[in-house]
Amino acid sequence: MTVTEELIQPKEVIQKLTLVFLGAIFLAIVAIVGWYLHEISDPYVSEVLSATGSIDRGKAIFEINCAGCHGINADGVVGPSLHHVQKHKSKISLIQQVVSGKTPPMPKFQPSPQEMADLLSYLEEL
Template structure:
């Protein structure tokens, strides 16, 4: 009986260590991706600027409202209300400029326009 208990305890510890190791690897990968994105000169430039939400609203109306709705509450594209609570600034920048989420087109605003758009999105 003691041998079965020792084997069970050993298995529990090995499983816990394996889960912790996987968790650590995931954290390191996420941090690496974040650092990689932060090293992008465009992203760094955008994040260094102060955005104007009024200008950002205008940019949104011209480029985004057709799919995300004039009130950013969604149409073809999803609602963007509270999007800055769900996504980081870097993720939002990547989403806008990558075009990797069909049917969203690739859009490359200049850094100030992107900073303005982020400022508007944060106000939603």
């Protein structure tokens, strides 16, 4: 073997790096899709997402349960403003936020699937 045959060719390095990069992208996509499928497999989440929400009922639910911290117009008081919240959080993460109470001082709140669908409809309109 000559010295040039023993050296790694730049073309080979680029091909290997490309394969590694494409493999990493593929794994990331598989992980994201898997996580999403896991999230929507929750019966409560699935039922909420399949229900048709009412903005008016969602507003009433918001005023009773959420306005104390988020303000009557959802502008934020103790809790943050919820205007355009759908741009920052998916429906699934909004559902989890409401029912989990994992972000203090937000309390745990367990609306029925229909009430949650109504609340989501209202939040989407803010």
